[in-house]
Amino acid sequence: MAFALIAFTGRVAGVNGATTTPGINTAGADLIIIQISRQAGVGGTPTDSKTNTWTPLDASTTSGGGTETRCWYCVSPNVGSGHTFSTGVGAGQYSCINVLAFSGVDTASPFLSSSGTNTSGGSTLQNPGITGTASLFVIGFNGQPGAGASTIDSSFIIETGLSQAGAGSNNYAGAFAYKLSNTGSISPTWTYTGSQPAATGMYAFNPSVGTTNLTATISDTQTFTDSVATALFGFITSNLNDTITFSELFESQLGLPLINAVLSDTQTFNDFIEILVGNPLITNSFADTITLSDAIVTSLNTVISGDFNRVDIKLKVTNFFQNPAYYLGADLNDSIQDGTDEITAFSGCNYGVALIPFVGSLSYYDLLTLIPNYIGVIAIFNGATKCWMTPTSVRKLDQYRPDWETAIGTPEFFVPINHRYIAICKKPLVQDYGNMYMLYVSSSPVLDDATTLPFPSEYAQLIEAYVKTDLWEQNEEFTKASKEFLIYQQQLQKLHTLVHSKRQIDRLPSL
Amino acid sequence: MIWSSDYLAQLNIDAGKQISTDLNSIYNRSMLAITEGLSVYRLPNALRSLMRITYRGYKLEPMNWEQFTLLTPSTVFLNETYRIENSNSRPFWYTIHPTNLFDIRLYPAPNETFTADGDPFSPGVNDSKCIISYYQIIEPSSEITSLPVYIDRRIRKAYVLWQAFSAEGKGQNLRASEYYRNKYFFLIERFKMINQGCYVSKKYTLGNDNIPQTGRYPRPMLPSNFERRYY
Numbered sequence: 001m002a003f004a005l006i007a008f009t010g011r012v013a014g015v016n017g018a019t020t021t022p023g024i025n026t027a028g029a030d031l032i033i034i035q036i037s038r039q040a041g042v043g044g045t046p047t048d049s050k051t052n053t054w055t056p057l058d059a060s061t062t063s064g065g066g067t068e069t070r071c072w073y074c075v076s077p078n079v080g081s082g083h084t085f086s087t088g089v090g091a092g093q094y095s096c097i098n099v100l101a102f103s104g105v106d107t108a109s110p111f112l113s114s115s116g117t118n119t120s121g122g123s124t125l126q127n128p129g130i131t132g133t134a135s136l137f138v139i140g141f142n143g144q145p146g147a148g149a150s151t152i153d154s155s156f157i158i159e160t161g162l163s164q165a166g167a168g169s170n171n172y173a174g175a176f177a178y179k180l181s182n183t184g185s186i187s188p189t190w191t192y193t194g195s196q197p198a199a200t201g202m203y204a205f206n207p208s209v210g211t212t213n214l215t216a217t218i219s220d221t222q223t224f225t226d227s228v229a230t231a232l233f234g235f236i237t238s239n240l241n242d243t244i245t246f247s248e249l250f251e252s253q254l255g256l257p258l259i260n261a262v263l264s265d266t267q268t269f270n271d272f273i274e275i276l277v278g279n280p281l282i283t284n285s286f287a288d289t290i291t292l293s294d295a296i297v298t299s300l301n302t303v304i305s306g307d308f309n310r311v312d313i314k315l316k317v318t319n320f321f322q323n324p325a326y327y328l329g330a331d332l333n334d335s336i337q338d339g340t341d342e343i344t345a346f347s348g349c350n351y352g353v354a355l356i357p358f359v360g361s362l363s364y365y366d367l368l369t370l371i372p373n374y375i376g377v378i379a380i381f382n383g384a385t386k387c388w389m390t391p392t393s394v395r396k397l398d399q400y401r402p403d404w405e406t407a408i409g410t411p412e413f414f415v416p417i418n419h420r421y422i423a424i425c426k427k428p429l430v431q432d433y434g435n436m437y438m439l440y441v442s443s444s445p446v447l448d449d450a451t452t453l454p455f456p457s458e459y460a461q462l463i464e465a466y467v468k469t470d471l472w473e474q475n476e477e478f479t480k481a482s483k484e485f486l487i488y489q490q491q492l493q494k495l496h497t498l499v500h501s502k503r504q505i506d507r508l509p510s511l
Numbered sequence: 512m513i514w515s516s517d518y519l520a521q522l523n524i525d526a527g528k529q530i531s532t533d534l535n536s537i538y539n540r541s542m543l544a545i546t547e548g549l550s551v552y553r554l555p556n557a558l559r560s561l562m563r564i565t566y567r568g569y570k571l572e573p574m575n576w577e578q579f580t581l582l583t584p585s586t587v588f589l590n591e592t593y594r595i596e597n598s599n600s601r602p603f604w605y606t607i608h609p610t611n612l613f614d615i616r617l618y619p620a621p622n623e624t625f626t627a628d629g630d631p632f633s634p635g636v637n638d639s640k641c642i643i644s645y646y647q648i649i650e651p652s653s654e655i656t657s658l659p660v661y662i663d664r665r666i667r668k669a670y671v672l673w674q675a676f677s678a679e680g681k682g683q684n685l686r687a688s689e690y691y692r693n694k695y696f697f698l699i700e701r702f703k704m705i706n707q708g709c710y711v712s713k714k715y716t717l718g719n720d721n722i723p724q725t726g727r728y729p730r731p732m733l734p735s736n737f738e739r740r741y742y
Contacts, residue, residue, distance in 0.1 A: 346701045362633045444661075
């Protein structure tokens with residue numbers, strides 16, 4: 001599961017003594033990291049308004065000149081709005097505090113490793129590399145008074161709003177940056193002005209093992225036969241609530257040519273399946289139950305893969321506005337997410353495949369509940385008969401049979417009712433009839449900086465137009481927003497036309 | 512603060528009502544409790560457009576009032592305590608009451624009594640149930656009667672700001688109001704497109720596209736009344 005930045009804040013000490021950050025909303029975060037730049041030896045442990053317990057990350061990294069950067073972290077913290085953080089530094093001392101809150105950490109084993117170094121003077125400082133694969137790297141920096149505002153390799157992000165003291169003040173030149181990545185062993189370099197002692201420390205965190213493949217919210221039970229019970233037996237220990245990792249054998253049983261080798265290889269069915277009844281009850285007359293999700297989303301595809309991500313869009317929009325202090329990184333992130341949600345929904349450019357069991361005697365399926373990212377159905381394949389189901393209408397089914405809603409038999413037809421429901425005809429009576437493969441238009445994924453946006457590369461300006469419109473709206477620049485909104489509408493219509501009508505122009509409409 | 516929280520909350524409620532007038536998109540089903548001998552039934556308050564009624568799983572045919580009076584010229588209904596029925600049997604037709612749009616009349620009047628409990632989305636064969644399908648107004652208290660999350664927040668925001676910027680007083684900005692009005696209708700139209708064009712596998716044709724009565728799969732020759740019901 002990928003890390004996602006939830007919130008951030010920071011503050012430079014304006015007066016001597018402890019420093020408290022502005023309040024932020026940390027709801028949804030399962031990892032909060034505090035970085036403090038201070039003079040070595042002043043001591044103190046950070047505190048926060050939600051009374052969390054903070055664990056120090058290794059020893060502090062201290063330069064020869066007494067410049068110290070140190071980090072603390074808290075997993076599964078108390079979170080909420082108005083969350084503030086304090087340095088805990090005593091009176092008469094200067095300090096910077098920076099806070100980053102993330103979701104997606106492996107709560108059982110959050111911390112991977114660390115590295116750090118220092119210099120007695122210079123204008124660059126390279127942090128030693130960290131070996132191992134992680135998904136989140138954070139790095140803190142502290143330069144002695146006189147060191148100017150620092151920068152770091154462009155792959156790292158310093159969110160606007162984090163504290164960073166300038167040169168010549170009594171403050172330390174603290175800075176805090178992060179990088180979301182799936183590769184390890186990186187060794188970034190800080191660059192700063194002046195020739196001052198400085199220290200750097202970098203820490204890597206493990207992502208949670210994903211449970212993203214099973215996304216259904218409703219669960220039901222399935223009874224396994226004796227033969228399946230025998231196969232399961234070896235996995236089940238004496239404890240309740242064991243987990244089973246399905247192998248590729250299970251994936252292949254999902255069948256259907258649409259799940260090709262590439263997709264199957266990347267599709268890991270390693271989510272938890274809860275055994276409701278433990279080992280002693282599993283006997284030869286096995287009739288126990290395990291919970292399975294009603295819908296398993298097997299793949300997500302875009303109509304045309306793009307080649308730009310959130311950072312690319314942020315960079316272009318930031319360059320356009322030329323005022324990064326006014327339009328903060330969080331504002332840009334929110335706008336890009338909103339724009340991606342809207343464009344994906346309205347253009348229909350994101351597709352998914354879900355596996356949904358037929359439910360005995362159910363005529364109307366609430367797909368928006370079964371598949372949270374569902375927008376509209378494209379086609380349905382009956383896995384039991386190995387045939388595509390035919391789309392039709394309620395009126396035609398009424399002509400077919402006046403009691404089609406209750407007709408028991410082989411599912412052959414489906415009717416999209418609205419944005420939530422479809423009806424099927426006929427319907428199976430038994431509970432374990434089989435599965436349907438649902439090909440559907442999907443909503444947008446939750447973006448992080450590294451996510452490739454699901455639009456064709458030539459439509460980058462579409463999301464840019466949305467973001468500009470949205471930001472101008474928020475600042476009541478309605479004349480500018482109106483002009484940009486027209487561009488957005490035109491581009492959106494073009495993308496809609498491309499997706500729906502121009503992907504296969506070789507095919508002639510026919511009467 | 513230009514606008515009070517109460518005022519914005521009221522506009523948010525108004526937004527739900529306005530969207531309901533501009534969109535027929537919230538589909539729902541519910542059951543009617545049937546009483547033997549009673550022909551007139553009250554529809555749910557949230558209902559706006561009645562789509563379909565099934566009685567014991569069979570669709571009832573809709574009629575207008577004029578057709579109904581021609582079908583049964585000797586019947587009158589004034590209120591629940593004073594009624595004249597000329598036939599009690601299994602209903603085949605229904606009509607909206609001419610003076611109360613939330614009442615429907617079944618004809619013939621039912622000759623049995625049903626309860627309204629059970630799942631209307633899983634009707635059973637010959638179940639003693641009367642189920643209505645309809646479009647209804649938006650009710651945020653329930654997930655299935657709300658707009659989906661990918662449209663709800665932004666469409667409400669456009670409506671609230673459209674109205675708020677047009678209000679008399681310090682915050683009035685007619686240009687901003689017009690901007691959000693345009694945005695509101697843009698979102699409404701786009702959402703209609705989702706509901707109307709959500710599946711792309713449909714066949715575009717002017718020919719007879721009715722479902723074949725014989726079914727699609729090869730099957731052995733069966734008696735002519737196979738899978739058919741008579742009533």
